[in-house]
Amino acid sequence: MVETFMTDPKDALLDAAMMHVPFDGCSETTLRAAARDADIPIEQARALFPRGPVDMALAFHTRGDERMLERLKDEDLSALKFRDRVARAVRLRIEVIDDKETVRRGTTLFALPQHSADGAKAIWGTADRIWTALGDTSEDIDWYTKRATLSGVYASTVLFWLGDDSMDAQDTWAFLDRRIEDVMSIEKAKAAVNNNPVLRALMAGPNWAMSKVRKPSGVARDDVPGRWGA
Template sequence: MTSPDPKSALLDAALMHVAFDGWSQATFEAAVADTGIAPALAEALCPRGAVDLAVAFHKRGDAAMGRRFAAEDVSDLRYSEKVAALVRFRLEACDDKEVVRRGSSLFALPQHAGTGAELIWGTADAIWTALGDTSEDFNWYTKRATLSGVYGATVLFWLGDDSEDHAETWAFLDRRIENVMQFEKAKARFKASPMGKLMQGPMSALDRIRKPGARDDMPGIWRG
């Protein structure tokens, strides 16, 4: 096999088997056989087998979402509408619900739940990054945590939605985002209230929380 990207080749081959065998060892072995990639190389690329292919599939969807958003003209959309558009683009990046359903089942397992949460967080981060989010304090975390909840709930609704063009899913998404916007407005009103001003002192500790940054104290890093 001389593919310039053997992991992508494995993923493409695996997708034909996921609907029947899930993201399982059987799927991984079938993908290896279909592509002709040496088993040792396949295992080196995917130490966890099909689990790593499921991770790659999710990240491929995030990348597709970003490319579509960059290509679309969204200049006339309100901020909340841009968030909704990105979530919609993310879901529409996959045209096979069964593949997503099988992935949801996989990452619901206790041994893979941490990976699943990390992937959803990564999608939320990709959305905020595409929107040009510049927050660096505690808001960096709350934005992504809130959107992770919205995205996760919308995925589950979408998986069971058989309405035309998924109209019910997009209505559900709009309601969830509206709930978030109402919460943000309530939070702003609280900060301006007497009680909010009273709590500014105790809450000031949150101002010292910063978003993750690249480590500059690792061995081999030159700071000259």
């Protein structure tokens, strides 16, 4: 039985579930087994995870994000280029994962059409936490493009890592470096367009429109992302 004294019930359930996920996946069976092992009433477990396995998988993901942020606080990134800071954060996010099979099963769950939006939101949340932790101050369309590109980098790197059997995941970290370099190439291309008088003139209209896009305000809204600036 999982020790629950002075332990948050949600953490106790997640810890207990990890022993069952490799066999039963992210399922109702795993939730019931975790509640039994953690000595937590199934009613309380359902209150903590109203949608069952989906909410449990999302909680696993969020806990990984929190552990990454804790590790980042102890890192001295001052000597690194910004691209390397981003790469380091992504690597830390993967390194804090307790069990690869748990991620594999969660990825399978979020690949289902009915749960794909939840999976995309979780990955976006990871990218947002990384950029925020690294001190991103963007307020306009860059706020969105940074998180969208990093979401793609993180998701593709995790998928590569799941199939990587190289020593100390060296192939995964090389793959991550290539993906980060691809993102930097996009930023260089954007800078080249802005420095070209002809292309800059052609993009004047779209650039004006994009300059009016603002990152989400402090007031949460569920109907639209972000806001339009004056």
